Amino acid sequence: MSGASDPGLWDAEAPGFDSAPDHGLLDPEVRAAWRDLLLGVLPSSPADVVDLGCGTGTLAVLLAEHGFAVDAVDFSPAMVRLASAKVAAASAPVRRLVTVRTGDAADPGLAPASVDVVLCRHVLWALPDPALAVRRWVGALRPGGRLVLVEGDWSTGAGLTAERCAEIVGESCASVEVRHLPDPRLWGREITDERYLVVAHA
Numbered sequence: 001m002s003g004a005s006d007p008g009l010w011d012a013e014a015p016g017f018d019s020a021p022d023h024g025l026l027d028p029e030v031r032a033a034w035r036d037l038l039l040g041v042l043p044s045s046p047a048d049v050v051d052l053g054c055g056t057g058t059l060a061v062l063l064a065e066h067g068f069a070v071d072a073v074d075f076s077p078a079m080v081r082l083a084s085a086k087v088a089a090a091s092a093p094v095r096r097l098v099t100v101r102t103g104d105a106a107d108p109g110l111a112p113a114s115v116d117v118v119l120c121r122h123v124l125w126a127l128p129d130p131a132l133a134v135r136r137w138v139g140a141l142r143p144g145g146r147l148v149l150v151e152g153d154w155s156t157g158a159g160l161t162a163e164r165c166a167e168i169v170g171e172s173c174a175s176v177e178v179r180h181l182p183d184p185r186l187w188g189r190e191i192t193d194e195r196y197l198v199v200a201h202a
């Protein structure tokens with residue numbers, strides 16, 4: 001394996017990962033922007049969310065703070081360690097609601113119709129066969145469940161355009177909504193590249 005599909009690359013990213021404003025959500029204003037965005041597209045809690053490619057567990061903890069049960073999955077041992085530490089340092093209710101495990105986001109071993117939400121931020125672009133992964137994720141949704149993706153076509157040259165992402169998701173979902181995310185409060189700065197949210201239903 002090489003590049004973004006190599007857990008070793010993400011292990012190397014893990015120690016400094018949370019220093020990006022949108023990763024660690026350490027700035028209360030950035031955290032509030034992500035809370036409002038995500039709560040605006042998720043069902044009411046309680047609900048079961050799987051966070052695929054959870055990184056350091058920031059979104060998993062954020063959602064558990066709002067009553068969601070989160071199965072947080074990542075293939076990078078260093079990311080899993082940091083996510084586990086973040087959960088361990090959280091309040092008792094959050095600790096009860098989040099599990100962190102090692103696994104492949106592309107094939108996370110979810111039972112059919114077992115979750116209300118598949119959440120995946122900044123990971124689909126890195127998967128070798130994103131269409132196959134989305135098909136598996138959609139199969140894990142309960143009736144009425146939703147896929148919530150955050151992706152981008154970043155100035156670094158990495159990523160997926162919104163158009164391509166909607167096409168991939170549209171292969172498995174009857175409804176696909178793309179919302180562009182230019183708001184600097186989400187990123188801690190002005191951005192010029194394409195960043196977006198996708199909400200899809202089977």
Ligand SMILES: C[S@@+](CC[C@H](N)C(=O)[O-])C[C@H]1O[C@@H](n2cnc3c(N)ncnc32)[C@H](O)[C@@H]1O
Pocket residue numbers: 004005007010011022023052053054055056058059073074075076079103104105106120121122123126127
């Ligand atoms: C850009 S980070 C995003 C982390 C987190 N979703 C967030 O938004 O803060 C990408 C994460 O996806 C993980 N990842 C990439 N490919 C993966 C795969 N096939 N299975 C599991 N995790 C994967 C990496 O280890 C890394 O933690």
